Amino acid sequence: MELRYRAPEGMNDVLPETSHLWQQLEARWREHCHAYGYREIRTPIMEYAELFERSVGETSDIVSKEMYVLQRGEERYALKPEGTAPVVRAYIEHALHSAGGVQKLYYITPFFRGERPQKGRYRQAHQFGAEIIGTALPYADAELLAMVMHFFQSLGIPADALELRLNTIGCPECRPAYREAVRTFGRENFARLCKNCQARLERNPLRILDCKECVEVTAEAPPIDPYLCDECRAHFETLQQLLKTLDVPYRRDFRLVRGLDYYTRTTFEVVAEQGLGAQNALCGGGRYDGLVEELGGAPTPALGVGIGVERTLLVLHALGIPLPEPPTLEVYVVAFGDIARPTALQVAQQLRHVGIATDLDLEGRSPKAQMRLANRSGARFAVLLGETELAQHAATVKDLHTHEQTLVSQTELPEWLRSRLPKS
Numbered sequence: 001m002e003l004r005y006r007a008p009e010g011m012n013d014v015l016p017e018t019s020h021l022w023q024q025l026e027a028r029w030r031e032h033c034h035a036y037g038y039r040e041i042r043t044p045i046m047e048y049a050e051l052f053e054r055s056v057g058e059t060s061d062i063v064s065k066e067m068y069v070l071q072r073g074e075e076r077y078a079l080k081p082e083g084t085a086p087v088v089r090a091y092i093e094h095a096l097h098s099a100g101g102v103q104k105l106y107y108i109t110p111f112f113r114g115e116r117p118q119k120g121r122y123r124q125a126h127q128f129g130a131e132i133i134g135t136a137l138p139y140a141d142a143e144l145l146a147m148v149m150h151f152f153q154s155l156g157i158p159a160d161a162l163e164l165r166l167n168t169i170g171c172p173e174c175r176p177a178y179r180e181a182v183r184t185f186g187r188e189n190f191a192r193l194c195k196n197c198q199a200r201l202e203r204n205p206l207r208i209l210d211c212k213e214c215v216e217v218t219a220e221a222p223p224i225d226p227y228l229c230d231e232c233r234a235h236f237e238t239l240q241q242l243l244k245t246l247d248v249p250y251r252r253d254f255r256l257v258r259g260l261d262y263y264t265r266t267t268f269e270v271v272a273e274q275g276l277g278a279q280n281a282l283c284g285g286g287r288y289d290g291l292v293e294e295l296g297g298a299p300t301p302a303l304g305v306g307i308g309v310e311r312t313l314l315v316l317h318a319l320g321i322p323l324p325e326p327p328t329l330e331v332y333v334v335a336f337g338d339i340a341r342p343t344a345l346q347v348a349q350q351l352r353h354v355g356i357a358t359d360l361d362l363e364g365r366s367p368k369a370q371m372r373l374a375n376r377s378g379a380r381f382a383v384l385l386g387e388t389e390l391a392q393h394a395a396t397v398k399d400l401h402t403h404e405q406t407l408v409s410q411t412e413l414p415e416w417l418r419s420r421l422p423k424s
């Protein structure tokens with residue numbers, strides 16, 4: 001049969017074979033965030049496009065090349081290409097600062113980028129995000145990084161399979177001089193830069209530093225350290241000491257400038273050594289101390305992280321790390337003849353109401369076909385209902401492992417089964 005419709009390129013269906021992995025991972029992320037004092041925030045799937053133009057930046061690839069923009073009447077919307085700007089918008093709109101103190105917010109969100117699809121890179125992908133809004137102190141940076149590494153560790157990913165790369169990109173006070181130094185370096189090495197970097201050198205010179213094609217050239221580029229102002233230097237030094245105290249290993253990578261314009265000071269990524277190929281960043285984040293003000297709020301320092309869900313699943317798969325098995329069916333109800341079908345449905349409902357995972361045939365199949373389904377379903381017990389059972393207001397319970405059969409009254413059935421099934 002010819003396929004008339006396919007999912008849009010770079011956008012994936014999550015089928016029942018894998019959706020349980022997503023559920024497990026999502027549950028782990030929620031638990032993890034709660035254990036670190038975060039609360040969930042959910043924002044719309046799209047925002048006014050201008051929000052991203054102002055925050056992620058008009059010259060960034062994400063906004064200038066990859067954003068899905070929808071025009072409806074006068075309004076220009078964009079499917080969210082990332083999660084931070086919407087959270088900051090909601091923080092300002094709902095005056096979340098008025099609760100007092102730092103806001104720790106987490107989310108699970110789809111996001112959309114019109115990139116060239118490849119392994120680990122999709123046009124609709126998903127992120128686990130965490131944002132800490134309202135503190136400039138490096139304790140927050142250290143806690144966030146420790147939390148991210150603890151999350152990967154708690155999934156069973158060994159520490160040596162990951163590398164935390166850390167950098168600082170200074171602040172609006174000290175970065176312009178550094179940007180100029182990188183621009184000068186770029187001009188001096190212009191012929192050695194790739195076409196893309198040659199084009200963006202004047203507009204956005206720092207981006208040449210994280211271009212994969214230009215690594216050999218930019219290895220010789222000046223590091224930011226001598227350009228940092230006293231505050232940025234002190235922040236970065238304290239952060240590094242805190243990471244040592246917390247036993248969080250990292251590698252300084254002075255070329256990690258990140259592709260979103262809102263970052264200040266700390267930037268980081270966690271890279272996986274195996275399983276991801278070219279798209280090897282499992283997560284990325286950093287400080288964005290100017291963003292709340294840029295979007296119309298009071299000056300409020302903040303920082304956060306976005307973890308790629310698809311990439312995390314790819315790494316778990318590549319390393320052969322299992323997530324717990326999905327819950328299986330516990331009971332399959334079999335009706336012998338049409339006369340027993342209403343009771344079968346009623347009994348199935350009774351069992352479901354006490355939390356026993358139960359299924360039954362809804363297609364009018366023969367008892368033999370129903371028994372085949374019961375055996376294939378993974379259920380431990382089949383509950384058989386025929387005329388004899390109906391007459392006695394009972395059911396025959398067949399243990400599908402031992403094949404042992406027991407007649408149980410319908411009233412006692414839920415308790416009888418519950419006590420024999422493993423605790424879920």
Ligand code: HAM
Binds near residue numbers: 124308
């Ligand atoms: P980002 O580095 O653009 O940061 O994305 C974070 C993570 O999302 C990446 O490290 C990667 O794992 C995953 N990712 C990005 N693009 C794709 C794609 N096309 N397909 C699959 N996975 C992808 C941000 O989005 C920032 N909002 C992170 C942040 C939060 N910074 C501060 N707070």
